[in-house]
Amino acid sequence: MSEHVYVLGSNSFSGGHFIRMLLDMGYRVTGVSRSPEAHPVFLPHLAANGRHRNGYDFLRIDINRDMPSLLARMERDKPAYIVNFAAQGMVAESWEHPEQWLLTNTVSPVILHNKLRQYEWLSRFVQISTPEVYGATQGMLVENTCYNPSTPYAVSKAAVDMSLMCFYRAYDFPVVFTRAANVFGPCQQLYRIVPRAVLCFLAGGILQLHGGGRSRRCFIHIEDVARATHEIMTRSRPGSIFHIATPRIISIRDLVFLVADMVGVSPEKHITVAEERLGKDLAYTLDSSKLRAELDWREQYSLEQGIEDVIRWVRDNLSVLRAMPQNYEHRA
Template identity: 30%
Template sequence: MKVLVTGGAGFIGSAVVRHIITNTQASVVNVDKLTYAGNLASLETVAGSSRYAFEQVDVCHRQELERVFNQYQPDVVMHLAAESHVDRSIDGPAAFIETNIVGTYTLLEAARSYWSALPAERKTAFRFHHISTDEVFGDLHGSDDLFTETTPYAPSSPYSASKASSDHLVRAWHRTYGLPVIVTNCSNNYGPYHFPEKLIPLMILNALAGKALPVYGKGNQIRDWLYVEDHARALYKVVTEGEVGETYNIGGHNEKQNIEVVRTLCSLLEELAPQKPAGVQHYEDLITYVTDRPGHDLRYAIDAGKIERELGWAPQETFDSGLRKTVQWFLANQTWWRAVLDGSYSLQRLGQGS
């Protein structure tokens, strides 16, 4: 099987690529624009495989997408390319509209053109898997409520609104044109190779540098945390075994308040990195409460019962085991994150394809 992965140099996308190359016999063509969040160093362990290819292409570039489809002849598409940071979407929503909405539309049209011309057997087997987020559902108010596959959409930020728009486009292309699509909505991911602007890696690296650990509001926002490698396994299972036209929610069954996550990280660092920066007695002393961001949803939580019942997937990592692995990875891979922090990783964009 040949898999076209968009956004395969990003956090979740690179985990998907690594999983496919390492654990299956499928081939991957990774299509990534290499924005600030794309990092080819996250793929060094699989980049030398004869089953892996990279194309630096923007999903908004129709002609280049058609070239990639025609050249590589994929059997499935896994669409992960997206602008994904809520704070950035508040400061500058235009990029989110362009990539998440226009880019998804452009990719859908390129895929539809390619799929329409396939021989009957390959046409039947083709899949377009759109990877989305639980943030499209907005806020959960009840303490026992969970997002299901039929929860109404109520996005709160420019980011989640753009992802909701892309979800609607994908489902419309299925209903109107018959394109064989599958949609997944996941909870907050964490793990190795996570870009340092996100909560968990930001807290780890700030703590190691003796910097403040900024927590929005009171830190009482609740998220369901999913280890990224569990997510990658789920996504591959969905694209190979899921039903066309269906949606699957993917979650880790790990609801935690943000402040609880930060304190747990501090505790792990006390154990795993006891040599603290000068002037720091306890990592928790670095916690600083800052003004909450506009439109901040209080609680997200996923009901992942459908994918468990129908496809037999369940997360392998608990929050404690996954968070420990994450901290250990960041401590052992300083070359990767230091290159991100000093910007030298961005030199990869030079001379990389189109």
């Protein structure tokens, strides 16, 4: 297989795992990110020696500032697939600079889409969306649930999704959408709850539990999401939306207590309760029956297997990870 895939947001956790899977399958891959590549401990697609694997190129391009460079490379390479993981992704921080979230997640992507719709070589554009667009809801969410975003981040993602759907209806733009539950696994950034909890418990630290951990989520292993994304990229019809989730829902408190039990520590000694974050939605319950029925996808990892995977990764890299920042660092 020699088809070419562009992965926007290649430095992201999900993007890196998706790239690794594509390279394993024989695709040619070009990764694009506005930031320099992160520490190798966070880049699952690197070779064992820490270098790029054959078939992979990395472009450092900020589409907010240098869209022409990206378009020139795309016009030269004519990739069959473009998968967009790129986004300002932090919910709480989006309240502080909402205009930056709208620029990165909505305005610049729409400029890109308006150029890409003119090219016949593009087979699929995969938009990695988010269940945040639905806002706080009750009951199971299906793919045609109305948007009700409750944070600037969610507004920015809902806006670009609606624009892309307009492009599909008006121009037959070959877009498909994914909305995954909370993704986790090895190589995830340390400000995310699962690796943060594992590292905190192994290093003897204190973990803040916002709102007492009342909010409830589905957590899904990144390898299961990567497989689903590939199936959606290659087999779905343009204009389709797919939820990627498992049936298991767990509160953040229960998740953290499960991690503590698997690490072998007493959670009461390592947890403090903090104020809930502004606009935090209490629950998302995604119905993934469409993905299961149409593309015959099934998850392969249980929650416990995924947590064990993260524990193993943290233990193997404990000295490196302990020296890393554990809080999100925003850049415009």
